[in-house]
Every structure is written in C-alpha cells, then in structure tokens.
Amino acid sequence: xQQVKQNSPSLSVQEGRISILNCDYTNSMFDYFLWYKKxxxxxxxxLISISSIKxxxxxxxxxxxxxxxxxxxxxxIVPSQPGDSAxxxxxxxxxxxxxxxxxxxxxxxxLA
Amino acid sequence: xxxITQSPRHKVTETGTPxxxxxxxxxxxxxxxWYRQDPGHGLRLIHYxxxxxxxxxxxxxxxYSVSRSKTEDFxxxxxxATSSQTSVYFCAISLEGRDTQYFGPGTRxxxx
Numbered sequence: 183x184q185q186v187k188q189n190s191p192s193l194s195v196q197e198g199r200i201s202i203l204n205c206d207y208t209n210s211m212f213d214y215f216l217w218y219k220k221x222x223x224x225x226x227x228x229l230i231s232i233s234s235i236k237x238x239x240x241x242x243x244x245x246x247x248x249x250x251x252x253x254x255x256x257x258x259i260v261p262s263q264p265g266d267s268a269x270x271x272x273x274x275x276x277x278x279x280x281x282x283x284x285x286x287x288x289x290x291x292x293l294a
Numbered sequence: 295x296x297x298i299t300q301s302p303r304h305k306v307t308e309t310g311t312p313x314x315x316x317x318x319x320x321x322x323x324x325x326x327x328w329y330r331q332d333p334g335h336g337l338r339l340i341h342y343x344x345x346x347x348x349x350x351x352x353x354x355x356x357x358y359s360v361s362r363s364k365t366e367d368f369x370x371x372x373x374x375a376t377s378s379q380t381s382v383y384f385c386a387i388s389l390e391g392r393d394t395q396y397f398g399p400g401t402r403x404x405x406x
Contacts, residue, residue, distance in 0.1 A: 188336075200348070216394065216395075218397075223399075224399060224400070225298075225386075225397030225398050225399050225400050226337070226384070226397045228394045228395070228396065231394065235300070266367075270335060271337060273337075277371055278344060280325055280340055280344055281327070281339055282339075282395065283339075283353075284329075284336045284337040284338070285336050286334060286335060286336035287336050287337075293361065
C-alpha cells in the first residue's frame, strides 16, 4: 500500500523552462511534507518543505504547492537548469510520528 | 555536510553470512534512521532510533536488526544476508522527529 505516490518515473524539460514534479498521498493525517533531491552515488539532500497550514512555500527557484483537498503536492522549479537533473523524492509525515514515508521518486532531466 | 558517515561504502557478501553496516554522526542528533533504496520502491524505512537503546521498526524491518549503544552510532545488522537484501542503504539523522532528515552517502550492498 503506497501511501505516497509519484506517478511519473521520469520527466524531461528544456533548460530555462519550468519543471513540475507531482506527488499524491492517501493518508489525510499527513501534515508535513518534504522534497529531496538525489544525485547518483550520493545521499538525498533536503530541498524544501511545507506544513499543512500553508498552501505554498517558496525558496529561490523552488516552490512547493500543497492542495490538501486533493491530497496533492507539486514542486515547481523555475527556471530549470542542467544541474537540477536528479531524482526527486517527496516525503510525508504526520504529527506524533518520528518518521517519513517517501515516494518512489521522479527522475528529472534538464536538457541544455 | 551534516557530519554523517557510513561504513563500509561498498560490500559484496554471500548468502547466509552476517553483515553489519555502521552509521556515525558528529551532530549529536537524537533521531537516526536506516533506509533502503530500490528501483521502483524509492526510500523505505527499515528501523529508526529516538535515543540510545530506543529503537523501533519501520515498514521493511524483517531480516534486519539494529543497535544504538551511543548517540553517535547506529548499527544495522543483517543476521543472515539474502539476495533480496541487495540494495543501497542510507542512514539519516534529525535533531527532532519532525525535523528535516539529513542523509549519509549510502552503502551499496550486494548479496550473491
């Protein structure tokens, strides 16, 4: 039972354009969400987070949107750069737990 | 760099042999986690610890045990390795349970 789903295994985008990565969750108790970026042969690195009391959080080129009614979040990268090429994971957590549930990841390729 | 090291970084072993992976942190963070990453499954939690000698199971704990005798070290043991445990293993730490998790560089384990 996959509680956090990233239905697009891969995505290709031209440099300078917007990249939109999507994540869906099934557990309505989840109230905190993270995005991680992972390069080959390295550990995941934290990118951006959002609490369920917000519907948007922005950090430079990265913006995360949360739609609680649809149980959906998305990560927007604008403008996309070749260095953004990586696997992106979303993760979700609920109050009172000490752990996150991760999605299966989306491989982003930014074409120069 | 969150001060997390994993050892060994690569290991090849045979079915039925015991294997211990080590995670070491210099941050004095309370929470430590072991994940495995497999194609199509993303990151799955094996075990986690919320203090010295305090551990709990994650979603894929069968065949694994953990120990935490010191704040800085979290050991993952495969008592009798199987080919299905071939994977990349990541350790993560967080100051508090709901905080951002910081990941180590990973250990690639191959069980023949």
